Amino acid sequence: MQNKPTVLVVEDEASLVTLLRYNLERDGYRVVEARDGEEALIVAAEETPDLILLDWALPNLSGIEVCRRLRMRAESRNTPIIMLTARGEESDRIRGLDTGADDYVVKPFSMTEMLARIRAVLRRLRPALSEDLAEFGDIAIDRVSRRVRRSDREVHLGPTEYRLLDHLIQHPGRVFSREQLLDAVWGSDVYVEARTVDVHIGRLRKALIANGERDPIRTVRSAGYSLDEQMKVTAG
Amino acid sequence: MQNKPTVLVVEDEASLVTLLRYNLERDGYRVVEARDGEEALIVAAEETPDLILLDWALPNLSGIEVCRRLRMRAESRNTPIIMLTARGEESDRIRGLDTGADDYVVKPFSMTEMLARIRAVLRRLRPALSEDLAEFGDIAIDRVSRRVRRSDREVHLGPTEYRLLDHLIQHPGRVFSREQLLDAVWGSDVYVEARTVDVHIGRLRKALIANGERDPIRTVRSAGYSLDEQMKVTAG
DNA sequence: CGCCTTTGTTACGATGATGTGACAGTTTTA
């Protein structure tokens, strides 16, 4: 399956969570849940979601407080947040969006509108995610037709190698540990050996350099892997 | 390719209209114009455009009001609408999405971005509006007579296979998951096994390659099916 | 240079996804 954007839904009303999950998954997102503020902070750290839907009224920690704390952490500082508020709770702070949220939606909302908001926010803040086409040097990956090409040559990748490349290409140059890659590409719920990542990196390399091209993947000893930004300039 | 999609541009600033028309036509669209809200409603009814670009600030009727009214009419209920808003009208953007716009663009915008948005919205929402004739490589499907032919040979398809091909051909190259196909072809309310899609894909293939022609359908392991764009160029 | 850690690579059994024929039930056609 494609590398889906992950959405964290923080909401205590179970029926609403179910509804959101159904529609979000149908629109191509991966959904993770949290019931209250504390859980939200934990899950946000574990999953590093691409977007957070945050209910304003939560048990334990208020939505605003969660929002504030998320904004203080390095890994979620730039994660888009959409606030859910009930009619009548629209204080000026929310209207001004100065709580750190990027948008807000008033309950009850139409699902069409919610999905449009999500697309809009993601597009504004995470262009790489909503792009149908991602390129890195002479490597291009088309997420619609699910094809990978390297300088006019079609490259065949297995599902895992495809997701792996997709993830790497979303953060060019950034080094990912094996654990991070397992979380992002395999999913945080599956248990596989960290060394398995090596094997798939190997398979990905093999497919990408089949024509004697330069290896686009950089190994960072005792740290992990990344796309090699050198390649962009040195490529030939 | 099919008939050109029609785009209705609702905008009172003449220079912007000219610019949009030029670029849209270059990208293969047919362009019709309206200067104000009233005219927009009239033209929308006459032309039944495939997409509407709607300025938020208009003489006569505000963009939001136009949007609301368009949404109330049967013939434009499902027409995608992209709102144009000026910087600083950000909060109105939210109301715009409430009203039923599918996307919005903040002025000033880059033309590249605008064209990309248009493609994205059309790709997401257009299946409803179909041309009478669709072609893909040497395959042609006539929606009026409900006939399918492959290079001068008439191909007989059952109802489900016909709808399946019809859906695939509307987004050539795009990979659909089994679930997406069930939603689109069977309807979102029926419950059938995902594997049923495989069987019908098989039947569709069998009918299409009865004369030993190339298989136009691509299987993407663990993802779904798509029309194989390679076929267009490789076909003989 | 030896020793240890880390990474690359291969082989292989297990798992999972897909293609296809058969079949029973249902709908449409003649």
Place this chain on the structure above:
DNA sequence: TAAAACTGTCACATCATCGTAACAAAGGCG
């Protein structure tokens, strides 16, 4: 109303892909 067409599901064969262990190679360090 009988025949034909169509539908959804299953069973089974086949093939791709997966995860892991094992070993080779490379790097780091004294």
